[in-house]
Amino acid sequence: xxxxxxxxxxxxxxxxxxxxxxxxxxxxxxxxxxxxxxxxxxxxxxxxxxxxxxxxxxxxxxxxxxxxxxxxxxxxxxxxxxxxxxxxxxxxxxxxxxxxxxxxxxxxxxxxxxxxxxxxxxxxxxxxxxxxxx
Amino acid sequence: xxxxxxxxxxxxxxxxxxxxxxxxxxxxxxxxxxxxxxxxxxxxxxxxxxxxxxxxxxxxxxxxxxxxxxxxxxxxxxxxxxxxxxxxxxxxxxxxxxxxxxxxxxxxxxxxxxxxxxxxxxxxxxxxxxxxxxxx
Numbered sequence: 001x002x003x004x005x006x007x008x009x010x011x012x013x014x015x016x017x018x019x020x021x022x023x024x025x026x027x028x029x030x031x032x033x034x035x036x037x038x039x040x041x042x043x044x045x046x047x048x049x050x051x052x053x054x055x056x057x058x059x060x061x062x063x064x065x066x067x068x069x070x071x072x073x074x075x076x077x078x079x080x081x082x083x084x085x086x087x088x089x090x091x092x093x094x095x096x097x098x099x100x101x102x103x104x105x106x107x108x109x110x111x112x113x114x115x116x117x118x119x120x121x122x123x124x125x126x127x128x129x130x131x132x133x134x
Numbered sequence: 135x136x137x138x139x140x141x142x143x144x145x146x147x148x149x150x151x152x153x154x155x156x157x158x159x160x161x162x163x164x165x166x167x168x169x170x171x172x173x174x175x176x177x178x179x180x181x182x183x184x185x186x187x188x189x190x191x192x193x194x195x196x197x198x199x200x201x202x203x204x205x206x207x208x209x210x211x212x213x214x215x216x217x218x219x220x221x222x223x224x225x226x227x228x229x230x231x232x233x234x235x236x237x238x239x240x241x242x243x244x245x246x247x248x249x250x251x252x253x254x255x256x257x258x259x260x261x262x263x264x265x266x267x268x269x270x
Contacts, residue, residue: 003232004265049265054236057152058163059228064262065165 004117005061006049009071011080014041015095018085039083044097045122046075046104050114062114074107097123105131137252138194139182142204144213147174148229151218172216178257179208179238185249195249207241231258235266243268 016039017031027035034040048071052061079087084095089103105119120130149172150164160168167173181204185194215221217229223237235256242251257263 001236001266002269003235004267005232006263006265008261010261054230054232057154059150059230059233061232061264063163 001054002051003054003061004049004051005067005114006047006118007064007067007071009046009048009075010043011046011076012041012043013079013082013084014039015084015090016040017094017096019094020092039085042123044100046071047118047120047122048104048108048116049118049120050111051117052114066113067111070108070111074110075104097121097127097129101129101131105133109133135184136187136194137182137184138197138200138249139180140197140200140204142179142181142201142209143176144179144209145174145176146212146215146217147172148217148224149173150228150230152228172218175258177212177234179204180253180255180257181238181242181251182253182255183246183249184252188248195246200246203242203245207245208238211241231256231262231264232266235264239266239268 015034016036017034018027018037019030022030048067050062050067054061084090084100087095090099093099093103101119101121104121105116108116108119116133118130118132120128122128149170150167151160151170152163155163181200183195183200187194211221217224217234221229221237223240224233227233227237229237235254238256239251239254242254251268254266255263
């Protein structure tokens with residue numbers, strides 16, 4: 001039997017939406033308050049969905065310890081309580097939550113214990129972004 | 135075709151243990167969940183059905199009827215019970231969130247008139263849930 005398992009991880013980080021390709025005025029126009037030079041932050045919720053056959057010996061698609069361990073090492077240790085703009089992934093990429101979702105999908109593509117189905121990130125309770133694996 | 139989702143809650147005890155494995159292996163794989171005195175969760179069940187809207191009632195399925203089916207087939211059997219000990223399908227199957235979703239699908243399949251079961255989602259807690267779509 002194939003099942004999907006989803007786990008939500010919480011991380012708090014700051015960012016500033018700003019593009020070097022825009023003038024100062026274009027940045028303010030495009031990004032509004034999010035262009036504040038000193039940055040601002042969010043409590044992000046990253047929802048990871050993986051799928052696979054339920055192992056008859058364990059009743060599990062994936063051992064939660066493996067998934068949590070991977071998330072701790074590759075996601076939370078890297079991004080929680082950090083400034084996203086300073087992460088190498090965002091050196092030339094605006095740290096919108098769309099782009100964060102793409103980066104997180106690339107990270108979890110390296111999780112080998114189950115198939116990554118979906119990454120969804122809530123930036124606030126009112127907006128969220130998702131990417132389905134193809 | 136439209137999807138309709140109904141939620142229900144149940145609170146239950148369980149533990150994870152595979153008698154075919156050694157004590158050490160059970161501890162290694164299941165950790166705290168292997169405590170055979172059990173522990174418990176407030177589960178939330180979300181059942182999604184797919185169907186066509188009845189032109190007269192405007193319903194896919196009567197929500198009261200769906201609520202009664204969930205109560206009869208799942209909640210009355212699982213709520214305030216020890217899943218390993220008191221629910222027959224978990225006598226030989228570890229009641230992980232994945233297996234609970236599959237078991238609930240089997241309990242509901244064919245029981246909901248005018249609609250097709252699309253997804254069973256079981257939240258063990260707000261940050262952990264399993265989905266079953268009836269896939270082999």
